[in-house]
Amino acid sequence: MNYFQLPLADWTNGFVDHWLIPTLGGFFDQISKYISFFLKGFEGFLIWLPPELIAVVIALVAWRTAGKGLAIFSLLGLLYLGSVDIWQPAMQTLAVVLVSTLFSIVVGIPLGIWSAKNDRVDRVMRPILDFMQTLPSFVYLIPTILLFGIGGVPAVFATFVFAAPPAIRFTNLGIRQVPEDVVEAAKAFGCTAWQMLVKVQLPMALSTILAGVNQTIMLALSMAVIASMIGAPGLGSIVMAGISRVDVGIGLVGGLGIVVLAIILDRVTEAIGKKAT
Numbered sequence: 001m002n003y004f005q006l007p008l009a010d011w012t013n014g015f016v017d018h019w020l021i022p023t024l025g026g027f028f029d030q031i032s033k034y035i036s037f038f039l040k041g042f043e044g045f046l047i048w049l050p051p052e053l054i055a056v057v058i059a060l061v062a063w064r065t066a067g068k069g070l071a072i073f074s075l076l077g078l079l080y081l082g083s084v085d086i087w088q089p090a091m092q093t094l095a096v097v098l099v100s101t102l103f104s105i106v107v108g109i110p111l112g113i114w115s116a117k118n119d120r121v122d123r124v125m126r127p128i129l130d131f132m133q134t135l136p137s138f139v140y141l142i143p144t145i146l147l148f149g150i151g152g153v154p155a156v157f158a159t160f161v162f163a164a165p166p167a168i169r170f171t172n173l174g175i176r177q178v179p180e181d182v183v184e185a186a187k188a189f190g191c192t193a194w195q196m197l198v199k200v201q202l203p204m205a206l207s208t209i210l211a212g213v214n215q216t217i218m219l220a221l222s223m224a225v226i227a228s229m230i231g232a233p234g235l236g237s238i239v240m241a242g243i244s245r246v247d248v249g250i251g252l253v254g255g256l257g258i259v260v261l262a263i264i265l266d267r268v269t270e271a272i273g274k275k276a277t
Contacts, residue, residue, distance in 0.1 A: 016146060028147045035099075035153045043095035043152070043233075051087055054078070058264065066271035070264070077260035086238060086257050093234030094261060096152060096227070100159035100220045105213060108164045112171025112212075113197065122172065129165040137162055137223055141230050155223075155232030163219040170212025174205025210273035217265050225258060235261075 046054070055078040063071035081090045115122040140161055144154035178201050186200045202209075228236030235257045242251025 016143070021146065025147075031157075032148045032153050035148075035156050039095060039099050039152050039156055042099055043092055046091040046095055047088055051078070051082055054091075062264065062268055065275070066267050070267050070271075074264050077264060080260060081257055084253050084257075086235065086253060089234050089238055089254075090257050090261060092152075093221075093225075093236065093258070096155050096159065096232060096234060097217065097220045097261075097265070100156050100163060100223075101213070101217050103156070103160045104164040104167050104216045104220065107160075108167025108212075108216070109171050109209065112168040112209075113175060115168065115172040116175035116201075125168065125172075129168060132161060133165050137226055138229075140223075141227065145230055150231035152232055154230050155227035158227055158230075159220045159223040162223045163216045166212045166215035166219065167209075168212075170215070171205070171209050174208030174212075175201045177208065178204045207273050210269065214266065214269040214273060217269055218262065221258070221262055221265065 055075060058078060059071045059074045062074045081087050111125065115125045137158075140158040141154070144158045148154040148157055182200060182204065183196065186196050191200065225234075225236035225239060228234065228240045235254045238254030239251055239258070242248065242254060
């Protein structure tokens with residue numbers, strides 16, 4: 001059925017080759033430098049710290065937030081990372097996840113607040129977020145390679161785009177769920193718009209916002225592994241090595257490392273969110 005053909009691929013390639021890269025290439029180069037500086041600094045700091053210190057700190061945080069069980073699991077899981085010699089890749093993955101999550105939160109929460117305050121912005125934002133969440137994650141890797149090359153920087157950018165929607169959606173939802181009578185009472189006491197947001201809406205929406213942060217971290221971790229296809233360092237590269245060699249042992253070692261990080265991050269952020277209620 002060739003009655004109508006849409007040359008979308010040609011249009012997209014023409015837009016990228018003849019306008020986007022020539023016009024905004026320098027801009028993306030500057031962004032790449034800043035992201036690279038931030039990522040390498042954070043990654044180097046995690047690798048520089050003694051593993052024993054990181055393990056104790058994470059276990060203490062897990063114990064204070066989620067209880068003794070998670071603290072014990074964290075110690076055993078981190079001991080596993082060191083015993084199979086994947087501590088450094090684990091810290092590289094953790095750096096990509098945390099930096100991407102930080103960017104997602106810094107951008108996502110203000111956009112979520114704006115969407116909650118303005119119905120027109122919400123109507124515009126909703127289809128964009130739907131598109132971001134339904135587009136296959138592998139598709140994000142193509143433009144990031146063109147704009148940032150290969151390595152950790154495109155991994156952070158692709159992960160940020162993939163993981164930011166939950167932060168936006170949950171912030172919007174949390175603020176909109178604040179009871180109207182509470183808002184009216186605050187107005188009656190003379191709250192300004194800023195005071196209403198900071199002292200009433202954000203505190204009451206905090207548990208929902210933290211649930212969004214939890215989802216953002218989980219999506220960032222999954223995307224950080226996929227981003228190993230474009231040269232991102234970390235545990236994902238170990239899994240990819242296992243796939244390319246058809247080596248079940250290497251794949252299992254890297255996969256279990258990802259599971260350890262995922263469980264610790266998920267349970268800690270979930271516990272923090274529950275305590276905020």
